[in-house]
Amino acid sequence: MCGIICIVSRPSARPLPLAADLLDALDKAIAAGNIGAIAECAAHVAAVDAALRGESGTAALVDNLQLVSGLVSRLDQLDAIALNAEQVLEAATGLSTQEVERRSNDLIALRDATWSLRNDRLRTAKLVGELAGKSASDSARNAYLSIQQSFSALDRMEVRGRDSAGINLLVWGHGIDASDARVKPLLKGRLDDNLFTSGSVRVGAGAGVGAKAWSFVYKAAAEIGELGDNTRAMRQAVAGDALLRLLVSQPGARLSVLGHTRWASVGIISEANAHPVNSEEIEVDTAMPYLVSALNGDVDNHADIKVRNGLKIAEPITTDAKVIPTVVARKNAAGADLVSAFRQTVGEFDGSVAIATASADEPNKVLLALRGSGQGLYVGIAEDRFIVASEPYGVVEETLSYVRMDGEALSDANNPSSRGQVIVLDGDIAGTVSGMSMLAYDGTDLGLNESHVAIAEVTTRDIDRGEHKHFLAKEIGEAPASFRKTLRGKIGERDGNLFASLDTSVVPQHVIDALAAGKIARIRVIGQGTAAIAGRSLVQLLRTLVDHRVQVDALPATELSGFQLQLDMSDTLVIAISQSGTTTDTNRTVDLARSRGASVLAIVNRRGSELAAKADGVLYTSDGRDVEMSVASTKAFYSQVSAGALLACALSSALGSGTDAARHQLLTALRTVPDAMNRVLEMRPQIAQAARQFAPARRYWTVVGNGFNAVAAEEVRIKLSELSYKSIACDITEDKKHIDLSCEPMIFVCAAGLSDGTAADVAKEIAIFRAHKALPIVVATQGEQRFDAAAAVISVPQVDPSVAFILSVMVGHIFGYEAALAIDALARPLRACREVVEHAVERGGIGSELLVKVRAEIGVPATRFFDALTTGDYDGNLEPSTAVRVVTMLRDVMASDPLQSFQNNTGKISSPEALLDDLTSSLTRSIDELTRPVDAIKHQAKTVTVGISRSDEGLLDRALVQAVLNAGVARDRLSYKTLKVIADLDAAVASIVGFTRYSIEGDVDGNSATVSVVDRGGIARELTSRVDRNSNLVGTKHRVASDRNVLVARGRRDGRTVIFVPETKGSLTTGITLLHVLFHDRLPAAVMRTVLQGYDDRFNRLVDWVTETEGSFREDRLAEVSVADLLILPITETADHWRTPTTGN
Secondary structure, three states, X not given: OOEEEEEEEOOOOOOOOOHHHHHHHHHHHHHHHHOOOHHHHHHHHHHHHHHOOHHHHHHHHOOOHHHHHHHHHHHHHHHHHHHHHHHHXXXXXXXXXXXXXXXXXXXXXXXXXXXXXXXXXHHHHHHHHHHHOOOOOHHHHHHHHHHHHHHHHHHXXXXXXXXXXXXXXXXXXXXXXXXXXXXXXXXXXXXXXXXXXOOOEEOOOXXXXXXXXXXXXXXXXXXXXXXXXXXXXXXXXXXOOHHHHHHHOOOXXXXXXXXXXXXXXXXXXXXXXXXXXXXXXXXXXXXXXXXXXXXXXXOOOHHHHHHHOOOOOOOOOOOHHHHHHHHXXXXXXXXOOHHHXXXXXXXXXXXXXXXXXXXXXXXXXXXXXXXXXXXXXXXXXXXXXXEEEOOHHHXXXXXXXXXXXXXXXXXXXXXXXXXXXXXXXXXXXXXXXXXXXXXXXXXXXXXXXXXXXXXXXXXXXXXXXXXXXXXXXXXXXXXXXXXXXXHOOOEEEEOOEEEEOOOOOOOOHHHHHHHHOOOOOEEEEEEOOXXXXXXXXXXXXXXXXXXXXXXXXXXXXXXXXXHHOOXXXXXXXXXXXXXXXXXXXXXXXXXXXXXXXXXXXXXXXXXXXXXXXXXXXXXXXXXXXXXXXXXOOOHHHHHHHHHHHHHHHHHXXXXXXXXXXXXXXXXXXXXXXXXXXXXXXXXXXXXXXXXXXXXXXXXXXXXXXXXXXXXXXXXXXXXXXXXXOOOOEEEEHXXXXXXXXXXXXXXXXXXXXXXXXXHHHHHHHHHHHHHOOOEEEEEEEOOOOOOOOOOEEEEEOOOOOOOOHHHHHXXXXXXXXXXXXXXXXXXXXXXXXXXXXXXXXXXXXXXXXXXXXXXXXXXXXHHHHHHHHHOOOOOXXXXXXXXXXXXXXXXXXXXXXXXXXXXXXXXXXOOHHHHHHHHHHHHHXXXXXXXXXXXXXXXXXXXXXXXXXXXXXXXXXXXXXXXXXXOOOOHHHXXXXXXXXXHHHHHHEEEEEEXXXXXXXXXXXXXXXXXXXXXXXXXXXXXXXXXXXXXXXXXXXXXXXXXXXXXXXXXXXXXXXXXXXXXXXXXXXXXXXXXEEEEXXXXXXXHHHHHXXXXXXXXXXXXXXXXXXXXXXXHHHHHHXXXXXXXXXXXXXXXXXXXXXXXXX
């Protein structure tokens, strides 16, 4: 899951707004707000916000400190007005539901406008000013506005992935040529990086009309980091780029942006693999069209496309995105126009993809493609610009209007190849629907028009994380306010008792009459997931208030539609719960029930939703803007419980059952809940400590509760499963001992509000859990002392028992969040290990040298992992097979001889590339098992090959290596170490005159192995071998087979020079090939040094021996000594050639 951002614009023709007009409008807003006219107040502020958008608005604010100061002081007053209006609404009673909604909507409009003005307009202008600098030209300021907007969008989309990010800027219209004296020094070192890493520049040809755009790229890649790190790094790079500043400062200069934030799935994390990627290939004509692209999703057939098109891609670039611009460029160069080349290219891809591409030849265009259901692209239509993002929240800072692409749409129902959409954006008429053209994948014009434009239902206020690290933490923190807003204006007082003040828009009169007349015999509360659990709380409360005349039940919507529908349901009231109002299963069940005569009430947050339209009455939760960015929904549950309690009171009253005193007690209790929830939030450090201490080490978890806490247990189970990626059981507390304690689980016990005998019973159960080596963690009411057998007790404030379960849920939500963080933290040393590999190989290189780098640096993080592994920290979340694999791979790479260790343990052909690939693969698998992304859905990387040159490719063509292979030795019987030594010896060999191949059977280490001749060649056919007389493996051959090292030697009897080459399979020696060779007599010193360095580390050993007595080593003397002597004689004897003869007295 990644995020794309594109911005293409045209110069604005709107005059700059006047400071006096802006401040006057805010003064009018303040005056209206002071008399309670909140809607009028909001309208004035919104008008100012609109005036300050875009290039004209930014120009009015940048460097205008007086205007900014005036705006800020007035915004402070407006915030106070909004706070006062909210307090008045909270205290109001007797308001109709419509009036509460109206006032809430007015407040939302005011808060949206003031937020946007302060946090979007003023913040953007400040950051643009910092990038552009003092007295920037109009073109520069406009360029930096686009760059800032891209950074802001990328910041928001980092929840989709943040291991790397990049932006590419196409700059044209500046009129500057590469030969300009100002440019030459600024281009130094930025043109020749074929990996297109951060800071790279590609110069567009020409300087006049029709000149190609210049391309600037800025990237950041880091396995380990925090949200915002990448954009911070790129912002600094942009701000410090004098060449970019020079170009965008020229009159008429224009700029477009293509950006991306990545969650690596194909290719390692590196700047080379960070998007955008360009169309350049190695050894290909530089006159080819130049394009850049970014990808969300996976091009599943990218390897086939690379081979089919003969793409020549630099080896360190292993991301599948690279095939996009290269193939488009090829087709474009072959004669297809840009749009056709793009459409034809994306039509060849398998997989669900979202793609953005831009061309230096037509830089005012952006091409988009979407196919499949797994990705998204939204084209924001702002003033004089298009802003493209993978999510609506990527565009809403500048505009609420957007066009959503549909990757599943078919232009021809009978033609599957027409599935998917392509949009072409024309920057010369940016910000208009006419500037967009939409095609199907088969080329059909889809006729995009105003009807395709949608309005976003969120603003940046909804999606701001504030000081929170994750949206989930923010949303749990907002739960008390959500609960309180749901109650707002809906509780009245009559005769000293509180009552649920819900008008007929919530419970229509015909439903009230049917309840009163006994015509409704069944109440079915439905929902899916968390909404269904909230429905169970409604039923629990309602059952305490109604008698046997009405059957009340809660069930998933699919259970009602699948198994409990009746032909006549006129005696049934269905209460449907949904946060969004768009849940398909719930809405379908509502349709089926209504068609059979059932009445329907809805509890829903989203105003104007499909469910709200279907229901007879609607109880809206919160204020309609309870947006949840985290996949795990939390605050919706609390508001749904709050609404359910109100509805339970209203329905029981209509039925004439229950007592006013019971309803008063429940409603009074509801009013105490938000404050109690806030007190639980203050306990987060204590909850976090319990989560860190107990959650990671236990593989099996379960959640239990009884009574109202059984509802809490179900909701906590859902969130723990979503956040921790575990299949978690949920049971009634007293039932758990009858089910399974043998797995010694961590048991989260929801027990808030329990007292007396029930609490005593649960205490006994907890003691049983502990006796079976389970780890019970109990949520209990403050002051409860009976749960001392628990591993940990988390005490919550005392509230009425009927609502105490809500606090159990809140503790569970916080616990789940902290547990996910704790588990994710276990991956840190493994991420650090993978980062070592990524940094070593990111620019490619010789495999053996890269392996040395990895071995030198991986020890510290690997040791941290080993230490934590021995303490049992990983027992609960890392599969044993995964742990064994990653430990083995780490120990292999840290071994004194990594390649031999790897070959011994795997039985594979040993090479640095194979070792690093397998290491990276094992690290990635272990990281995937431990990763807990919290706000997003976890996905797994598909391939993580390191993408470096195969080391043996440069070795196999050596004559000595070919001689071994021609003798019949299988490539897979030569370890990489052996292959490398033979290749290094090649320069020393003048000729190969014969060979003998031996087969070895039996236990080499146990001295029971035998050896036999398999084949002979050359002079070896005329020679006899001791093996012909005695098959026991002894002597030099035993030494070679045992050590599994290449050996250069002389025959004791005939003085022939030979090379022993071990043949191995895993840790076993299966044979030896004996090469009869003639060495050169002498070699140049530099060549001889290389030979000695490659064989048995003889050069370093020789230097050590010589310098021990002589103080220095004359390398030039290597050319004076026999090659054979240098390779064969003991080092002590060889060193004598360097020693100064002693003279007698």
